[in-house]
Amino acid sequence: MKMVVSKRASRRIAVSLSAFIPALFAGCAFDSIEPGAPEPTTATAEPGPAPTRIVAARRLTESQYRSAIKDVFGADVVVNVRFEPEVRSDSLLAIGADAASISANGFESYFAAARSISRQALAEQNRSRVVTCALASVPADMRTDRCLKQIVTDLGTRLFRRPIDAQALATRITLAADVAEQTGKVDSGLEATMASLLTAPDFLFRVERAETVPGAADTWTLDPYSRAARISFLLWDAPPDKELLAAAKSRDLMTEAGLKAQVDRLLASPRVEQGVRAFFTDYLQLDRFDGLTKDVAQYPKFSPAVAAAAREQTLRVVLAQVMREGGDFREIFTTRDTFIERSLGAIYRVPYAAKTTDEWVPYTFDEASGHSGILTQVAFNSLFSHPARSSPTKRGVAVNEIFRCVIVPQPPADVDLSTLSSAANTGKTVRDRLIFHRSEPMCSGCHMLTDPAGLALEHFDGIGQHRLTENGAVIDVSSDFFGSHIVGARGLGHFLRDDPSVPACLVNRLRSFDTGRAPASEDQAAVDAMVQAFIADGFNVVRAMARIAASPASFTVPASHTSSTEGEAS
Numbered sequence: 001m002k003m004v005v006s007k008r009a010s011r012r013i014a015v016s017l018s019a020f021i022p023a024l025f026a027g028c029a030f031d032s033i034e035p036g037a038p039e040p041t042t043a044t045a046e047p048g049p050a051p052t053r054i055v056a057a058r059r060l061t062e063s064q065y066r067s068a069i070k071d072v073f074g075a076d077v078v079v080n081v082r083f084e085p086e087v088r089s090d091s092l093l094a095i096g097a098d099a100a101s102i103s104a105n106g107f108e109s110y111f112a113a114a115r116s117i118s119r120q121a122l123a124e125q126n127r128s129r130v131v132t133c134a135l136a137s138v139p140a141d142m143r144t145d146r147c148l149k150q151i152v153t154d155l156g157t158r159l160f161r162r163p164i165d166a167q168a169l170a171t172r173i174t175l176a177a178d179v180a181e182q183t184g185k186v187d188s189g190l191e192a193t194m195a196s197l198l199t200a201p202d203f204l205f206r207v208e209r210a211e212t213v214p215g216a217a218d219t220w221t222l223d224p225y226s227r228a229a230r231i232s233f234l235l236w237d238a239p240p241d242k243e244l245l246a247a248a249k250s251r252d253l254m255t256e257a258g259l260k261a262q263v264d265r266l267l268a269s270p271r272v273e274q275g276v277r278a279f280f281t282d283y284l285q286l287d288r289f290d291g292l293t294k295d296v297a298q299y300p301k302f303s304p305a306v307a308a309a310a311r312e313q314t315l316r317v318v319l320a321q322v323m324r325e326g327g328d329f330r331e332i333f334t335t336r337d338t339f340i341e342r343s344l345g346a347i348y349r350v351p352y353a354a355k356t357t358d359e360w361v362p363y364t365f366d367e368a369s370g371h372s373g374i375l376t377q378v379a380f381n382s383l384f385s386h387p388a389r390s391s392p393t394k395r396g397v398a399v400n401e402i403f404r405c406v407i408v409p410q411p412p413a414d415v416d417l418s419t420l421s422s423a424a425n426t427g428k429t430v431r432d433r434l435i436f437h438r439s440e441p442m443c444s445g446c447h448m449l450t451d452p453a454g455l456a457l458e459h460f461d462g463i464g465q466h467r468l469t470e471n472g473a474v475i476d477v478s479s480d481f482f483g484s485h486i487v488g489a490r491g492l493g494h495f496l497r498d499d500p501s502v503p504a505c506l507v508n509r510l511r512s513f514d515t516g517r518a519p520a521s522e523d524q525a526a527v528d529a530m531v532q533a534f535i536a537d538g539f540n541v542v543r544a545m546a547r548i549a550a551s552p553a554s555f556t557v558p559a560s561h562t563s564s565t566e567g568e569a570s
Helices: 007-023 062-073 104-121 139-144 146-160 166-183 186-198 224-236 242-249 256-267 272-283 286-291 304-322 329-333 342-348 378-383 392-403 430-437 441-455 488-498 501-515 521-536 541-550
Strands: 003-006 052-059 205-213 216-222 337-340 361-364 478-481 484-487 564-567
Touching: 052 216, 062 104, 062 146, 062 272, 104 186, 139 166, 139 186, 146 166, 146 186, 146 242, 166 186, 205 224, 216 224, 224 242, 224 256, 224 272, 224 501, 224 541, 242 256, 256 541, 272 286, 272 304, 272 501, 272 541, 286 304, 286 378, 304 329, 304 337, 304 342, 304 378, 329 488, 329 501, 337 342, 342 378, 378 392, 392 430, 392 441, 392 488, 392 501, 430 441, 441 478, 478 488, 484 488, 501 521, 501 541, 521 541
Parallel strands: 003 052
Antiparallel strands: 003 564, 052 205, 205 216, 337 361, 478 484
């Protein structure tokens, strides 16, 4: 099958497929079967008005993979995969997904999961979701069985997020028949075919295809099936449902009216909360909890349970602000309203009263508590600290890069960090020790950018416990930050709430989360318009997501992504 593939996307697919082919049927009960190498690209769009070109291949995130399995096979199917590390690029995992491949070991894990999922899906309690017709009862009938063809067609379309092509369908039918005849079991054949679908690049990667815009041969836009996937993963963090795939098939998604109708439908679903959660998990870098450790001697209250609760607390606070009617995103920096469960109550030193130990209850910090916004929560302060102490520098870098899109340069390779802990540095507080460290000329520039914001948060230790002193010395939380004098976390929160760079940064991150790439120069006008609309909408994140999802400009492919090579996709 000839396919036009952008050079950028072809490199991505080739790197990943190098792991797929040798591992495909290793260690299987049916490994004596020779099904042949998998098709590098197993699905294409249905014939349309223009040829398509593969322009991106983004590896599914863990949450997207789990959502896909749940949607297709049901909530009772257990997913047990050792996911490979996700890659953060330009501050987002969503951008890193475009550079993430799959190693041989990673593919073996995916394949083991595929076999397990297939077995569970064919178990009696789940079977009706997959086997929707009268499947052949003997292996000899499988090569011509209409029901098998229907099952593979339906599963392929749901898993690949576009119709499975004739060649890929024929390959799966042959595989099912071969395995069934070898084992004498029809279900073994169907299981093998389902596993092959679950390990195909078109499932494990969000393969995006573009077509030329009528009347503008040099302008490329995503085809309807790629649009359906974009919309669904942005708003629901899940693959397209049947209705959205139907809108893609009819090409309704290529019209503004059809696009808006589907976006409005998805927005009306409670599943939008999952889309918002997915974005803020990436935006706030909450995935860092996966590898976070703390010095148990210094912080005995910190545990994996606290880490999980801290992550959930921040998401609950964000959702409470942005999901409500007229929700202003900027309130996440100043609100004293929060949610706690037992382990967090101990760290915040506040009373906790609930019927069960894992129950979440709303709580409002009093004005004198020092707590104001998500920057004073356990999550932010523990993620951006050292294992045994706080770090104004790490926190300052995070404030600038996450919320203001200001990239802080990496320290020089030969920077001398010993001044922070040397005997000559007699400062009792981190602030005093940093002043000594900043006396080094090569250190002062970056620290002048990072430290003011971090020092404002020094009333919170390395896991977010409130304090007023350090080593017996009173902590000074005042600083000058970009021309403003701020005092403490509350001052920093109000600065960020009113900083015009923050909403602009949020919109840039949200659009990059959707597209999987940093904005190109030709995107700037569209991004600027979205920023102004975000401000006019009262800084409402859900409306911003809807605007991005329904905007034709979001689907335009930059020229840098469309330089092509013609030949077999590989």
